[in-house]
Amino acid sequence: MRCAGLPLFLVCGTRLAYPSGFPTRTLATGEANKVPRQTAQPTVETLNEQGPAPRYLQLKQFICRQIDSGAWPPHHRVPSENELVELSGVSRMTVNRALRELTAEGRLVRMQGVGTFVAEPKSHSPLLAVNNIADEIAEHGHRHHAEVELLRAELAGPERALAMGLQERERLFHSVIVHYQDNVPVQIEDRFVNPALAPNYLEQDFTSITPNVYLQRLSPLTSGEHVVEAVTATPEEAQMLQIVRTEPCLLIRRRTWSGKRIVSVARLLHPGSRHRLEGRFGEPE
Structure with a gap:
């Protein structure tokens, strides 16, 4: 990378x-x-x-x-x-x-x-929504841009095939994109995509459109799954995020469905000092 x-x-x-x-x-x-x-x-x-x-x-x-x-x-x-x-x-x-x-x-x-x-105020994402990071950054008055680190076809191993509802060694698409708020990296998006639902995924320019927007146009999402963890970045991830190796990070593991088929499985990594998650349940009386 x-x-x-x-x-x-x-x-x-x-x-x-x-x-x-x-x-x-x-x-x-x-x-x-x-x-x-x-x-x-x-x-x-x-x-x-x-x-x-x-x-x-x-x-x-x-x-x-x-x-x-x-x-x-x-x-x-x-x-x-x-x-x-x-x-x-x-x-x-x-x-x-x-x-x-x-x-x-x-x-x-x-x-x-x-x-x-x-410090610059942290960006934030709703915990239970699947939002476009470019829109979130723009809503807070900042400029979004992205750098594509990897975009290729791969064969699904046993664990990846199980997570995506595919057969082992079926073809899938893999992208790694770093999203920036102004000139500061705020997210590594490591995503695997089902080619049956996005056959032209590898041909897209993900510096001008995010995978979230592109996939929603092709296969509108009907359900999703979030798992949130506190982790430390790998040395390579720390370089991409421009953080020290020991900084805590927020990791969101996300799966999204269109109907009964899984569209993508994503691993979204944020520096803890630059991002937070928030959620609200119900309406105040």
């Missing part, structure tokens, strides 16, 4: 990818890009106004308010640990805990040697 051209940076011996839009350091010259100045600062007085909660929690709440209000938009640079210590009057350990927890929660992105920045 093709992995060239990925914008990776080497940090402490680990290949680490930075999402597009965040400031980066020019390694050849050591000259950093300019970042916006802060528009609000935590002070001893503002923290005291938040009552008896622990100081690290008060600092987290202050930062979240700046993010939620729009005062600190995505990619905005947060004051450094030293600046926060001086401004808020709390210990460095307290500041470090607040920033560390907000990073783990996906609200901040910390870049070694560069700074701490407000």
